[in-house]
Amino acid sequence: MACTDRGGLAPDDPAFDISDAADVEALLRAEDHHFWHRARNHFILKKLRSLGAAPGARLLELGCGAGCVAAELSRAGYDITGVEGHRALLEVARRRAPRANFLCRDLRSGVPDLEREAFDVVALFDVIEHLDEPRKALASALRPLRKGGLLVGTVPALMALWSPIDEHAGHKIRYSERTLREVLSGLDGATVVEISSFFRSLVPMMWAQRRMIGRRGDAKASVQNLSVPPWPLNAALFALVSLEHALAPLLDRRAIAGASLWFALKRQ
Numbered sequence: 001m002a003c004t005d006r007g008g009l010a011p012d013d014p015a016f017d018i019s020d021a022a023d024v025e026a027l028l029r030a031e032d033h034h035f036w037h038r039a040r041n042h043f044i045l046k047k048l049r050s051l052g053a054a055p056g057a058r059l060l061e062l063g064c065g066a067g068c069v070a071a072e073l074s075r076a077g078y079d080i081t082g083v084e085g086h087r088a089l090l091e092v093a094r095r096r097a098p099r100a101n102f103l104c105r106d107l108r109s110g111v112p113d114l115e116r117e118a119f120d121v122v123a124l125f126d127v128i129e130h131l132d133e134p135r136k137a138l139a140s141a142l143r144p145l146r147k148g149g150l151l152v153g154t155v156p157a158l159m160a161l162w163s164p165i166d167e168h169a170g171h172k173i174r175y176s177e178r179t180l181r182e183v184l185s186g187l188d189g190a191t192v193v194e195i196s197s198f199f200r201s202l203v204p205m206m207w208a209q210r211r212m213i214g215r216r217g218d219a220k221a222s223v224q225n226l227s228v229p230p231w232p233l234n235a236a237l238f239a240l241v242s243l244e245h246a247l248a249p250l251l252d253r254r255a256i257a258g259a260s261l262w263f264a265l266k267r268q
Helices: 021-033 035-050 069-073 086-096 136-143 166-168 175-184 200-216 221-225 232-246 247-253
Strands: 058-062 081-084 101-104 119-125 145-154 191-197 261-268
Touching: 021 035, 021 221, 035 069, 035 119, 035 145, 035 232, 035 261, 058 069, 069 086, 069 166, 081 086, 086 101, 119 136, 136 145, 136 166, 136 175, 136 261, 166 200, 175 191, 175 261, 191 247, 200 232, 232 247
Parallel strands: 058 081, 058 119, 081 101, 119 145
Antiparallel strands: 145 261, 191 261
């Protein structure tokens, strides 16, 4: 479908910050090939199905970027609408997911033209950690949901992993289960269904990597972090994380923290 681009970010807007071509190129390559992105997509699919949001459900992704997750969900059979403020990223998303619908909107103004839509799922994948007022964004995201629909998302976790990579990415925080629950609790018309960790197996490696980057003060840390590992290592890490996801029920009972958190709320 066509990319509807009225209402996106103006090029001189301070939030229009995709000017670093090396970063964008590295991100797009990582989204296609890096084990982290592939494993996150598989995790999201598994979680949606476990919550009863089967393929065919109408899913609105806010802050969809270049369509990494949207394309995966579209291929799996979900009816996808993606919203993003950057026109250039949306053109990539449209190529990746030609059956999806994409809208260019400044999310700071909400999506009033979608508020009467009855979406089964509204998603914010690695979005709210960039926001000064995440609860306001979550409250706005509830409005396009049908009654009984799901608001889901992912966020980076563990402030112990904070590094120049987070600063370069524009993160305000890496959440803990407690701080995330504080943001999610008290949203009018919604109840928290679950908060769960993932990417637990990556925490030791990420901690060591980020301590090294912190000591060097490396200005190229963000691009280096997005570099796709050599094939054998990339495949091995994907297999490791896939095994972790299969063992998630056991790990959840042991309250082992991960490098990311998943959340789901239900609209009353």
